[in-house]
Amino acid sequence: MKINKNYQNLEDSYLFSTIAKKVNEYAAENPSKSIIRLGIGDVTLPLAKAVVEAMHKAVDEMGVQATFRGYGPEQGYDFLRSVVQKYYASRNTDLSIDEIFISDGAKSDVGNILDLFDKDNTVLVPDPVYPVYVDTNTMAGRKIIFAEANESNGFLPMPDLSQKADIIYICSPNNPTGAVYNRNQLKQWVDYALENKAVILFDAAYECFISDKNLPRSIFEIEGAKKCAIEFCSFSKTAGFTGTRCGYTIVPDELIVDGIHLRKMWLRRQTTKFNGVPYIVQRGAEAVFSECGQKEIKQAIDYYRNNAKIIADTLDEKGIWYTGGKHSPYIWLKCPNGMDSWAFFDMLLNEIQVVGTPGAGFGKNGKNFFRLTSFGSDVKTKEAMERFSKLF
Ligand code: MLT
Numbered sequence: 001m002k003i004n005k006n007y008q009n010l011e012d013s014y015l016f017s018t019i020a021k022k023v024n025e026y027a028a029e030n031p032s033k034s035i036i037r038l039g040i041g042d043v044t045l046p047l048a049k050a051v052v053e054a055m056h057k058a059v060d061e062m063g064v065q066a067t068f069r070g071y072g073p074e075q076g077y078d079f080l081r082s083v084v085q086k087y088y089a090s091r092n093t094d095l096s097i098d099e100i101f102i103s104d105g106a107k108s109d110v111g112n113i114l115d116l117f118d119k120d121n122t123v124l125v126p127d128p129v130y131p132v133y134v135d136t137n138t139m140a141g142r143k144i145i146f147a148e149a150n151e152s153n154g155f156l157p158m159p160d161l162s163q164k165a166d167i168i169y170i171c172s173p174n175n176p177t178g179a180v181y182n183r184n185q186l187k188q189w190v191d192y193a194l195e196n197k198a199v200i201l202f203d204a205a206y207e208c209f210i211s212d213k214n215l216p217r218s219i220f221e222i223e224g225a226k227k228c229a230i231e232f233c234s235f236s237k238t239a240g241f242t243g244t245r246c247g248y249t250i251v252p253d254e255l256i257v258d259g260i261h262l263r264k265m266w267l268r269r270q271t272t273k274f275n276g277v278p279y280i281v282q283r284g285a286e287a288v289f290s291e292c293g294q295k296e297i298k299q300a301i302d303y304y305r306n307n308a309k310i311i312a313d314t315l316d317e318k319g320i321w322y323t324g325g326k327h328s329p330y331i332w333l334k335c336p337n338g339m340d341s342w343a344f345f346d347m348l349l350n351e352i353q354v355v356g357t358p359g360a361g362f363g364k365n366g367k368n369f370f371r372l373t374s375f376g377s378d379v380k381t382k383e384a385m386e387r388f389s390k391l392f
Pocket of ligand 1: 039040041042107130175236
């Protein structure tokens with residue numbers, strides 16, 4: 001018996017688990033200190049009323065013989081897939097319902113999709129980036145190369161024609177940097193993928209934070225993308241589903257490799273390994289797209305946007321360089337005085353009890369950067385930035 005030795009190539013623990021452990025230890029040693037958590041991108045506002053009502057109704061249905069449901073379709077109920085289809089159509093992207101797969105979140109599917117690809121593919125990942133992309137490919141033993149994101153390219157790396165990649169990860173608005181690609185930049189990535197016969201895995205988990213109509217919210221707004229891209233999206237950040245788990249993955253029918261439809265492969269994979277998202281949760285997700293649901297989630301997103309502004313205003317006042325915060329819930333700042341990001345993390349925790357995420361956790365290019373999220377409460381975000389102001 002042999003274990004998967006690739007796990008030996010991972011960090012000992014997942015970034016956000018490491019941070020949670022450090023913060024919990026600090027809290028246990030300093031019970032009188034009030035800690036403000038702006039680290040992990042976890043939402044704090046409750047679910048929208050429209051969502052809660054829909055879930056209550058679904059619970060009642062499950063308790064009555066006539067409306068009880070057992071196993072649902074692995075790819076999601078049509079009632080939810082059709083509202084997702086309409087959501088894309090409202091942004092001029094036509095999808096067939098079969099191209100939409102309901103999932104239990106972008107994180108799971110970003111990892112699961114790798115079942116479709118050979119181990120010998122080369123993976124291109126931006127540095128810095130959401131650690132799940134690197135970790136899941138490390139687990140599978142794939143070769144990983146990096147697209148360098150840094151201050152000089154505004155943390156938006158463009159294709160390097162000398163690099164040959166088979167699988168390309170793009171996250172826009174980006175986690176952790178908050179930087180957003182424009183149409184022309186995404187078109188260059190699509191052209192590069194088509195030229196290299198590569199597949200783009202496009203993480204659109206933060207699309208709802210884009211407020212500029214000229215910025216693309218989906219890779220499928222770009223010509224040619226349906227032939228080379230898969231898109232992942234989530235209700236977590238859009239509608240507060242981090243604890244309720246629901247998202248969707250779009251695998252276009254035009255995406256064909258060696259004569260094989262990836263959509264069909266994904267359906268085959270999902271029907272075997274996944275039993276679908278609970279009916280109650282899918283009814284809640286459907287309500288996100290109702291008129292009331294849309295109104296309520298817009299209010300929540302505006303609330304987080306305002307928190308981002310509170311953080312950005314403080315950094316502007318202090319003359320600290322950052323990206324994000326405008327079309328993203330994340331603010332990616334340069335650690336003052338060239339500090340190392342873990343040292344900066346320790347300093348903020350020990351001196352002002354504010355928790356953020358060290359940039360080094362997202363890749364070597366994050367070594368001197370730090371991520372703050374706008375998902376806290378407004379009161380706590382203000383308080384955190386007051387403490388921050390006093391420290392600098
Ligand atoms: C983060 O903080 O980067 C997010 O919580 C990641 C996630 O959504 O899994």
